[in-house]
Amino acid sequence: MDANEVAQYLRENHDFFDRHAELFAIMKVPHPHEGRAVSLAERQVLTLRERTRSMEQRVSELVRAASENEHISDRLLLWSRSLLKARDPLELPGLVTAGLAETFSVPDVTLRIWGESGVEADAQAPWRAEVSADAKAFANGLMSPYCGPNSGFEAAGWLEREVRSMALIPLRIGIAPEAFGLLVLASPDAERFTPSMGTAFLSRIGELASAALSRLL
Structure with a gap:
């Protein structure tokens, strides 16, 4: 089997690691940022952490943008009010x-x-x-x-x-x-x-x- 066939087999057999849970402890894969190898479970945890950080950063950006938009809206309201009050x-x-x-x-x-x-x-x-x-x-x-x-x-x-x-x-x-x-x-x-x-x-x-x-x- 080549690598593509292995990947296809795993996609089609989602319960593979349930039936072979011991592989999480013995399989080693490259660390995403360091030169050492880590277990499959640790690599999965690192991947989830990176996704979480990315989502947190995105949420932070959205919150900041919402705050800036609210500030702009408040200033626009003050300016509009001055125009309406002009006699x-x-x-x-x-x-x-x-x-x-x-x-x-x-x-x-x-x-x-x-x-x-x-x-x-x-x-x-x-x-x-x-x-x-x-x-x-x-x-x-x-x-x-x-x-x-x-x-x-x-x-x-x-x-x-x-x-x-x-x-x-x-x-x-x-x-x-x-x-x-x-x-x-x-x-x-x-x-x-x-x-x-x-x-x-x-x-x-x-x-x-x-x-x-x-x-x-």
Whole structure:
């Protein structure tokens, strides 16, 4: 019999070691991490311990991720609450940007809103500054937030200091094809916003910000 036939026989005869229990004590197999040989029973115990450690590590990772998600959800709730409490629509752009910067520790946050204003006295506000047609077209084309390096985006020029990575979040009402603004989260750290990051959370921020800022239209 070759090794494959032995393995197949053992798979088909699960009671083999029940009928030959003495083999556990006399059979020797290589230790998985050391150069010595151990009994079959000890090897099985080592295998089970490694599986247990792997499962414990996985559970620990899941618990940590759940804790981080809960912390993010709590902060998102605080930010959303501040937007709901605003009585004056002109306060909303500042609440959106300052709230994100403080609540989520983002170094730089700004936004632009274009189109006709439904609120008087905001024509000269900084968030109403001129935006090029190319930047508007770029925002219209974003079906989900952009997250990655600053590739010479016009929006980087809306901030006073160097931007090396950024998240660009289109502001739109529902599934409207055209955006009415752009929310910018930026950092001088090239690793703060990377293409490998998920954008689901940024999309939720965009939806909440869009709903709040639509009062200015």
